[in-house]
Amino acid sequence: MRSKLSNLPVPEVPQGPWSLFLDIDGTLLEHAAHPDAVAVDEGLRALLVRLEAQLDGALAFITGRSIAAVDHLFQPLRLRAAGLYGLEHRLVRDGAVEAAVEPADIAALADEIAAELDNADVYIERKGPILAIHTRAAPHLLKRATDLVEQALNRLPAGYRVLAGNAGVELMPLEAAKGAAIRRFMQTAAFRGRRPVFLGDDTSDENGFEVVNELGGISVRIKPQGSTAAPFALAGVDAALAWLDGLAGRGTAATPAEMAK
Numbered sequence: 001m002r003s004k005l006s007n008l009p010v011p012e013v014p015q016g017p018w019s020l021f022l023d024i025d026g027t028l029l030e031h032a033a034h035p036d037a038v039a040v041d042e043g044l045r046a047l048l049v050r051l052e053a054q055l056d057g058a059l060a061f062i063t064g065r066s067i068a069a070v071d072h073l074f075q076p077l078r079l080r081a082a083g084l085y086g087l088e089h090r091l092v093r094d095g096a097v098e099a100a101v102e103p104a105d106i107a108a109l110a111d112e113i114a115a116e117l118d119n120a121d122v123y124i125e126r127k128g129p130i131l132a133i134h135t136r137a138a139p140h141l142l143k144r145a146t147d148l149v150e151q152a153l154n155r156l157p158a159g160y161r162v163l164a165g166n167a168g169v170e171l172m173p174l175e176a177a178k179g180a181a182i183r184r185f186m187q188t189a190a191f192r193g194r195r196p197v198f199l200g201d202d203t204s205d206e207n208g209f210e211v212v213n214e215l216g217g218i219s220v221r222i223k224p225q226g227s228t229a230a231p232f233a234l235a236g237v238d239a240a241l242a243w244l245d246g247l248a249g250r251g252t253a254a255t256p257a258e259m260a261k
């Protein structure tokens with residue numbers, strides 16, 4: 001069932017054994033003009049370390065970024081993660097990454113789309129089997145970029161799809177889905193028997209919310225806009241961090257009313 005976000009309550013505090021799945025951009029980090037313009041501060045690193053220890057390892061990033069990009073951002077941490085919307089996994093902390101394969105023709109496609117758009121303000125992020133076309137600095141080109149990736153679908157192996165991103169559009173294999181990544185982690189030793197909690201802010205997180213709801217967990221949409229499968233919401237990145245900080249047992253700076261604003 002989908003709800004109007006503005007009416008959603010602040011999430012309940014999980015009781016009993018629980019686990020934590022975290023989207024990154026728009027949830028833990030405010031959006032920036034360019035994917036490389038975000039930075040992780042020591043406070044966020046420390047919060048993640050505390051939560052991971054408290055949960056005996058049952059914490060994972062579930063993100064559209066590659067795990068290499070996540071490791072670069074959060075270094076020296078190498079936490080459990082599903083990257084590229086679940087095409088990559090690192091199922092144990094500091095463990096090996098199971099990587100996805102890049103179809104031979106996608107790099108050529110990226111070059112062609114870049115030439116067609118011909119605008120220095122458009123950033124084409126090449127993520128192996130996924131292409132993200134970022135138009136945050138050139139919003140007037142979003143429609144054209146979307147048309148181009150839709151046309152490109154015919155040139156790719158069967159089983160690709162187009163997903164609206166945050167100020168952009170992405171071209172990805174059908175099996176790239178956050179819900180499947182969450183299910184995969186839930187079958188591993190650190191997560192088994194725990195109630196999943198998932199925080200995300202985007203269209204791509206909705207599939208994760210549906211799976212978490214089905215598993216009896218707590219799904220939380222950050223920065224309400226549009227409709228969502230999540231029954232809970234937090235107002236933005238600051239509210240999400242304050243809520244997580246409260247769960248980490250350090251007390252929260254924000255009251256529930258402030259988080260709902």
Ligand SMILES: O=P(O)(O)OC[C@H]1O[C@H](O[C@H]2O[C@H](CO)[C@@H](O)[C@H](O)[C@H]2O)[C@H](O)[C@@H](O)[C@@H]1O
Nearest residue numbers: 024025031032033034035063064065136166167
């Ligand atoms: O699943 P997420 O962790 O939310 O990752 C989604 C995408 O995030 C990044 O792009 C978005 O954030 C950038 C930095 O704020 C912003 O410049 C861009 O406009 C956003 O779309 C990342 O670059 C993508 O690869 C992720 O898929």
